[in-house]
Amino acid sequence: MNIGIMGGTFNPIHHGHMILSEFIREELSLDRIIFIPTGNPPHKDRRQVLDGQIRKEMIDLAIESNKKFFLSTIEIDRNGISYTIDTLRELKSIYPKDQLYMIIGADSLLELHTWKDFERLISITSFIVCNRYGSENQEVIRRINDLNHRYGGNIIGIETPIIDISSTNIRQRVKKNLSIKYLVSESVEEYISKNKLYK
Numbered sequence: 462m463n464i465g466i467m468g469g470t471f472n473p474i475h476h477g478h479m480i481l482s483e484f485i486r487e488e489l490s491l492d493r494i495i496f497i498p499t500g501n502p503p504h505k506d507r508r509q510v511l512d513g514q515i516r517k518e519m520i521d522l523a524i525e526s527n528k529k530f531f532l533s534t535i536e537i538d539r540n541g542i543s544y545t546i547d548t549l550r551e552l553k554s555i556y557p558k559d560q561l562y563m564i565i566g567a568d569s570l571l572e573l574h575t576w577k578d579f580e581r582l583i584s585i586t587s588f589i590v591c592n593r594y595g596s597e598n599q600e601v602i603r604r605i606n607d608l609n610h611r612y613g614g615n616i617i618g619i620e621t622p623i624i625d626i627s628s629t630n631i632r633q634r635v636k637k638n639l640s641i642k643y644l645v646s647e648s649v650e651e652y653i654s655k656n657k658l659y660k
């Protein structure tokens with residue numbers, strides 16, 4: 462199987478994540494996409510991040526209608542900070558015969574050199590990079606070529622639609638009592654409202 466791994470804080474999951482995952486799945490003929498919410502995210506202020514169980518429940522709701530979308534709680538279930546190198550090692554032992562592709566946005570690519578064991582990570586992982594509003598295309602291409610050349614990486618840039626949605630913006634809108642309709646699924650919108658999240 463060809464499997465896309467969509468890792469993220471998902472605080473909350475939004476239509477940017479969903480549209481890009483489906484786009485990449487189709488473009489690369491992937492058999493499935495596995496969403497992996499971070500337990501304790503390495504590069505984010507934990508005080509701003511909702512409990513893993515709540516973020517997981519929102520992902521469950523959002524992906525319910527797509528049979529090719531799956532959720533894994535390996536990072537939430539693991540103690541300590543969720544490093545991608547550990548997650549990929551675990552996934553490779555679960556899926557030894559399958560091809561794994563780690564999907565990231567261009568903003569994450571520009572920070573990749575700060576990730577744990579990044580040289581090793583790049584040499585053992587195929588990355589798919591999506592365009593992101595605010596990340597300059599030429600810089601992204603230059604960075605991909607440089608990492609592939611210097612570290613023997615297999616980083617592939619894909620021309621994806623630019624979708625200017627972020628979890629940060631959604632949290633800010635909820636706080637200001639502004640609508641988040643069409644930014645997240647209806648089920649996630651209801652869940653956020655019912656549980657008074659991000660107030």
Ligand SMILES: Nc1ncnc2c1ncn2[C@@H]1O[C@H](COP(=O)(O)OP(=O)(O)OP(=O)(O)O)[C@@H](O)[C@H]1O
Pocket residue numbers: 468469470471472477478481564565566567568569591592593594624625626627628629630
């Ligand atoms: N609109 C988007 N376009 C392209 N990539 C995205 C988009 N939203 C998220 N991503 C990518 O999805 C992955 C997980 O993102 P994450 O859950 O942190 O969402 P976010 O919207 O970036 O959150 P926050 O605003 O809280 O930083 C990251 O690799 C990120 O670059």
Ligand SMILES: O=C(O)c1ccc[n+]([C@@H]2O[C@H](COP(=O)([O-])O)[C@@H](O)[C@H]2O)c1
Pocket residue numbers: 467468469470471499502503504505543544545546569575576577
């Ligand atoms: O392994 C690391 O050091 C590392 C540092 C920053 C981010 N990541 C991963 O990158 C993915 C997107 O992260 P984020 O913070 O944008 O939600 C998610 O799977 C994180 O676990 C991983």
